[in-house]
Amino acid sequence: MTTKTKIFIDGDAGTTGLEIRERLAGRADIALLALPQEQRKNVAAKRDILASVDIAILCLPDDAARETVALCGALGDESPRLLDASTAHRVAEGWVYGFAELCEGQAAAIAHGRRIANVGCYATGAIALIRPLVDAGLIRSDQPLTINAISGYSGGGRQMIEAYERGEAPAFELYALSLEHKHVPEIMAYSKLSERPLFVPSVGNFRQGMLVSMPLALDALPGKPKAEDFEGAYAGHYAGAKHVRLAATPTSGKLDPLTLNGTDDLEVFVIANEARRHALLVARLDNLGKGAAGAAVQNLDLMMGKTAGSA
Numbered sequence: 203m204t205t206k207t208k209i210f211i212d213g214d215a216g217t218t219g220l221e222i223r224e225r226l227a228g229r230a231d232i233a234l235l236a237l238p239q240e241q242r243k244n245v246a247a248k249r250d251i252l253a254s255v256d257i258a259i260l261c262l263p264d265d266a267a268r269e270t271v272a273l274c275g276a277l278g279d280e281s282p283r284l285l286d287a288s289t290a291h292r293v294a295e296g297w298v299y300g301f302a303e304l305c306e307g308q309a310a311a312i313a314h315g316r317r318i319a320n321v322g323c324y325a326t327g328a329i330a331l332i333r334p335l336v337d338a339g340l341i342r343s344d345q346p347l348t349i350n351a352i353s354g355y356s357g358g359g360r361q362m363i364e365a366y367e368r369g370e371a372p373a374f375e376l377y378a379l380s381l382e383h384k385h386v387p388e389i390m391a392y393s394k395l396s397e398r399p400l401f402v403p404s405v406g407n408f409r410q411g412m413l414v415s416m417p418l419a420l421d422a423l424p425g426k427p428k429a430e431d432f433e434g435a436y437a438g439h440y441a442g443a444k445h446v447r448l449a450a451t452p453t454s455g456k457l458d459p460l461t462l463n464g465t466d467d468l469e470v471f472v473i474a475n476e477a478r479r480h481a482l483l484v485a486r487l488d489n490l491g492k493g494a495a496g497a498a499v500q501n502l503d504l505m506m507g508k509t510a511g512s513a
């Protein structure tokens with residue numbers, strides 16, 4: 203009989219926690235442990251369950267995630283390995299960033315890590331676009347960049363979902379207009395950017411789905427590249443990746459953010475007008491899939507040795 207990996211999802215009643223719980227339910231290799239509803243914020247009960255599991259997945263607001271990490275720190279050798287879906291530890295020392303396709307060796311680092319920070323949804327799209335180009339020398343790390351994005355409203359968690367589903371929200375809006383969005387630090391750190399990009403997110407009146415796009419003036423880039431240089435960099439970087447791929451330019455001239463909903467995949471598009479020397483790079487993903495729960499399960503499988511250090 204094989205031993206089951208014991209897992210506790212802290213925050214399993216929330217949007218991300220529920221998505222992950224549903225994906226893990228019924229897996230023969232996992233025993234899911236949970237606290238009764240009335241005890242889910244009880245610190246003593248949480249400490250006991252944390253000490254009894256192999257891996258804890260944190261699907262909590264940032265401050266609550268920090269509290270659970272502190273509880274685990276106090277457990278010493280009894281601490282479970284951690285997979286934190288919040289923003290709290292994504293650029294923190296001692297944590298491995300949970301984007302398996304980031305670079306060579308990242309999947310192995312996740313597989314062997316004790317503390318894994320799951321990705322931010324927009325950051326996944328942005329890093330998927332930028333990092334291969336920086337590594338290939340097609341974008342300088344100090345290149346001024348603008349990143350635009352649209353997300354389904356589930357990205358805002360329970361409160362935003364309820365507001366939209368009560369019919370109280372607009373069809374579309376820009377937000378984070380302080381230009382201080384919480385994903386910028388992880389985008390910079392893992393894309394290897396020294397210049398802060400301008401990041402302009404928006405939310406639309408659909409539950410899930412996401413497009414992250416980045417316009418580029420080709421003549422402003424080192425070596426004045428062509429679209430096929432980008433395609434070559436992406437094809438090489440994502441060769442062999444199960445969940446990230448270079449997709450064909452849409453012949454319709456349109457991109458629907460909902461197309462990958464229900465999958466754990468991410469598509470990269472290179473759209474160009476060579477005569478104008480303009481390009482638009484786009485990442486499409488399900489914010490609850492590759493942008494959250496899908497990435498979490500991919501990371502968990504790596505941590506459990508299911509995918510042997512590959513992505």
Ligand SMILES: NC(=O)C1=CN([C@@H]2O[C@H](COP(=O)(O)OP(=O)(O)OC[C@H]3O[C@@H](n4cnc5c(N)ncnc54)[C@H](OP(=O)(O)O)[C@@H]3O)[C@@H](O)[C@H]2O)C=CC1
Pocket residue numbers: 212213214215216217218219242243260261262263264266287288289321322323356357358359360361489490493494495
């Ligand atoms: N929605 C998304 O697309 C994504 C979200 N994330 C991250 O995941 C985390 C959770 O977000 P999301 O699922 O959207 O948020 P939700 O608001 O939908 O869920 C958060 C859950 O955590 C619970 N909670 C709060 N404090 C505690 C605590 N001390 N102990 C136990 N449970 C607690 C909340 O319960 P109650 O409501 O009763 O307070 C709620 O059920 C966030 O850090 C977010 O940044 C990551 C990727 C994508």
Ligand SMILES: CC(=O)N[C@@H](CCC(=O)OP(=O)(O)O)C(=O)O
Pocket residue numbers: 287288289321322323324353354355356357358359362384385403404405489493494
């Ligand atoms: C539409 C919306 O509000 N989106 C969220 C990001 C959701 C996400 O996936 O990011 P985290 O994992 O960092 O929470 C926001 O902009 O704050």
